[in-house]
Amino acid sequence: MTPTRIAALAAAAALAVGAAHAQAQKSATQSIEEYRAMLADGNPAELFEAKGEALWKQKRGPKNASLEQCDLGKGAGVVKGAFVELPRFFADTGKVQDLESRLVTCMATLQGFDAGAIAKTAFGKGEQANVTALATWVAAESKGLPFNLPQSHPQEKVAYEVGKRIFFLRGGTHDFACASCHGDDGKRIRLQDLPNLTKNPGDGVGFAAWPAYRVSNGQMWSMQLRLNDCFRQQRFPYPEFGSDALAALSTYLGVNAKGAKSAAPTIKR
Amino acid sequence: MADPMRIRAQAQGDKALVRVLMSHEMETGQRKDAAGKVIPAWHITEVAAALNGKPVLAAEWGPAVAKNPFLQFTLKGAKAGDKVAITWKDNHGDTRTDEATIS
Numbered sequence: 336m337t338p339t340r341i342a343a344l345a346a347a348a349a350l351a352v353g354a355a356h357a358q359a360q361k362s363a364t365q366s367i368e369e370y371r372a373m374l375a376d377g378n379p380a381e382l383f384e385a386k387g388e389a390l391w392k393q394k395r396g397p398k399n400a401s402l403e404q405c406d407l408g409k410g411a412g413v414v415k416g417a418f419v420e421l422p423r424f425f426a427d428t429g430k431v432q433d434l435e436s437r438l439v440t441c442m443a444t445l446q447g448f449d450a451g452a453i454a455k456t457a458f459g460k461g462e463q464a465n466v467t468a469l470a471t472w473v474a475a476e477s478k479g480l481p482f483n484l485p486q487s488h489p490q491e492k493v494a495y496e497v498g499k500r501i502f503f504l505r506g507g508t509h510d511f512a513c514a515s516c517h518g519d520d521g522k523r524i525r526l527q528d529l530p531n532l533t534k535n536p537g538d539g540v541g542f543a544a545w546p547a548y549r550v551s552n553g554q555m556w557s558m559q560l561r562l563n564d565c566f567r568q569q570r571f572p573y574p575e576f577g578s579d580a581l582a583a584l585s586t587y588l589g590v591n592a593k594g595a596k597s598a599a600p601t602i603k604r
Numbered sequence: 605m606a607d608p609m610r611i612r613a614q615a616q617g618d619k620a621l622v623r624v625l626m627s628h629e630m631e632t633g634q635r636k637d638a639a640g641k642v643i644p645a646w647h648i649t650e651v652a653a654a655l656n657g658k659p660v661l662a663a664e665w666g667p668a669v670a671k672n673p674f675l676q677f678t679l680k681g682a683k684a685g686d687k688v689a690i691t692w693k694d695n696h697g698d699t700r701t702d703e704a705t706i707s
Contacts, residue, residue, distance in 0.1 A: 377674030381610045382627040389608075553671040 363526050371602060380471060380548040380600035383555045387472025390465055396446030405441035407434070407473065418477035419597050422586045424488040431494040433585045435559050436577035438469050454576040458560045463576075467557045471546045474599040481596050482543060484589045491586065494579075498587025501580060502532070507570040513584075517541075527604070532588055539598025542588040547601045555600075558585060611704035613679075613688045620682035620706045622653070624675045624690050632667035648673065650693040655679055656686055682706055 391402045391414075407417035408425070422433040428440055443450040448462060456463040485491055505512040516522060517532040530536035536543075545558040556564075559581055563573050574580040607627035614621050626648070633645025645667060653661035660679060679688070684706050691701040 377623060377625055377676070379625060379627075379672035379674075382607060382625055382672060385610060386607050386627075 364528055367526055367604075371604075374550060375602050378548055378600070378602045379553075380475075380546070380555060380602060383468045383471040383546075383548070384475045384600065385472075386465075387468035387470070387475075390469055391472060396442065396448045398445065398447035400445050400447075402438075402441050402445060402469070404445060405438070407437055407441075414473055414476045416477055416480055418474045418599070419480045419482045420484055422491075422494065422582045422589060423485050424490045430579070431490050431582050431586060432577075433558065433582050434470050434473060435466055435557055436582065438466055438473070439577060442466075456576075458557070458563075459554060467546065467555050467560075470557050471555060471600045474546055474597065477597050478599065479596055481594050482589055482592045484586065484593065486590060494583045494586040495590050497579075498583035498585070501584050502587055509570055511569060513565060513569075532591060535592050535595050538596040539601065540595070542585070542592045543595045543597045544599060544601045544603075546599055547603045549603050551604055556603075606698055606700045609690060609692075609700065609702040611688065611690055611702055613682075613704050613706040615682065615684040615706050618681060618683075620679045620686070620688075622677055622679060622688055622704075626673045626675070626690075626692055628671070628673065628692070628694065630667070630669055630671045630673065634667070646694065646696060648692045648694045650691075651675065652691045653677070654689045654691075655682055657689070 391405075394401050404411045406412075406425075406427075407414065408420055408423045409417050418434060421437065422431050424431050425437065425440075432440065439448075439450050439453050442448040442453065442462070453462045453466065458464075458467065486495065502513045503518075505515070512518075514533065516524065516529050520531045522529040522531075530541035532541050542558075545561050546556060547561075548555050559576060562581055562584055566573055609627065610625040612623045628648055629646055630648065631643055631646040633642065633647075635643045637643050647667050648665045648669065651661070651663040651665060652659060661677060663675075665673075675690075682688070686706045687703055688706060689701055689703040691699065693699040
C-alpha cells in the first residue's frame with residue numbers, strides 16, 4: 336500500500352463515513368465497491384494488457400517467432416472468445432490445459448522457449464511475468480463474453496470431476512477446503528465478500544474476474560497465482576505451474592460459471 | 605527500456621480530459637529486501653505534457669507517488685485531432701515519451 340493509495344482509500348473511507356451519516360443503509364461492502372469503481376478508471380491492468388499484446392506480436396525466443404499462430408482452442412491465431420472456453424482439451428498435448436499453460440506450450444513449440452524452465456520460474460519473474468502479461472491481454476480480448484467451457488471430451492469431464500473433489504477436499508493444519516469459504520452464499524472474510532463458486536456467482540465475479548491487478552501489492556495476478564495463494568491459505572504445498580490439479584480446479588470453476596460474463600482483467604483490493 | 609504508457613484523451617466541449625497510466629516501480633528508497641538491505645530509490649522525478657508540441661504541464665514527483673501512477677488532468681482549448689505527448693523522467697535518468705490523439 337503506497338501513501339497515495341492510502342490517501343485515496345482514506346478519502347473513500349471519509350466519503351463513506353459521510354454517506355453513512357446521510358443514510359445508514361449503505362454497507363461497508365458498497366463503500367468498497369465505490370472505492371473500486373474509482374480505481375477502475377485507471378486500472379493498471381491495462382499496462383499489462385498493452386505489454387501482452389506487444390509480446391504476442393513480437394518475434395522472440397530461440398526460433399525468433401511471434402505467437403500469432405498460437406492455437407488457444409479456437410484455431411491458430413484466434414484470440415477473441417478463446418479465454419471464456421478455457422480450460423479445454425488439446426489434442427496436440429493430449430491434456431486439458433488452462434490459458435497460462437497453453438501459452439507456455441505455444442512459447443515452447445512456436446518460439447523455442449524451455450517450457451520446463453518457465454514452469455520453474457517464480458510468478459512475476461522473467462518469462463513468467465511475460466506469461467501473465469500475455470494472459471491478461473488474451474483475457475481482455477474476451478471481455479463481456481459469457482463463459483462456455485466445452486465438456487464434450489471425456490478428459491474434460493474427468494477434469495471437472497477431479498476439480499470438484501479438490502474443491503471439497505478438506506485438509507492441512509486448519510482442516511479446511513476451498514468449499515469452506517466458497518461453498519455457500521453470503522460468506523465474508525473481513526470485508527471481502529466471498530463468491531459461492533459451486534454455482535455461477537454472477538457476471539465478472541470469481542472465475543470471471545481473474546487475471547486481476549492487486550492494488551495492495553501492485554502485482555498482476557493470473558488465475559494460477561490466485562489458486563496457488565488459496566492453497567497457501569489452506570497451508571497446502573503449491574501445486575506446480577501448469578499442473579493437472581490446477582487445470583482441473585479451473586475447469587470446475589469455469590464450467591460452474593457457465594453464462595457469467597467475463598470482466599477480466601479486473602482490479603482487486 | 606520502460607514499458608509503454610496508456611494515454612486516453614477525450615474532447616469534452618472546449619476542453620479535453622487526459623488520463624495517463626504509467627508503468628513504473630516507484631521504489632521509495634525506504635524499503636528493505638529480505639536480506640535487510642535497503643532497496644535503492646527508483647522513481648519518476650519529472651513529468652511533462654505537451655499539446656501539439658507546446659508545453660502545458662510540468663510536474664515534479666517524488667517517492668510518495670504510487671506504483672504504476674495514474675495522472676488525470678483537463679486541457680483547455682484542446683480539440684479532437686490534437687496530439688498530447690507525455691514524458692516522464694526517473695532518477696536513473698531513464699525517460700519515456702508516449703503520444704495520443706484526442707478523440
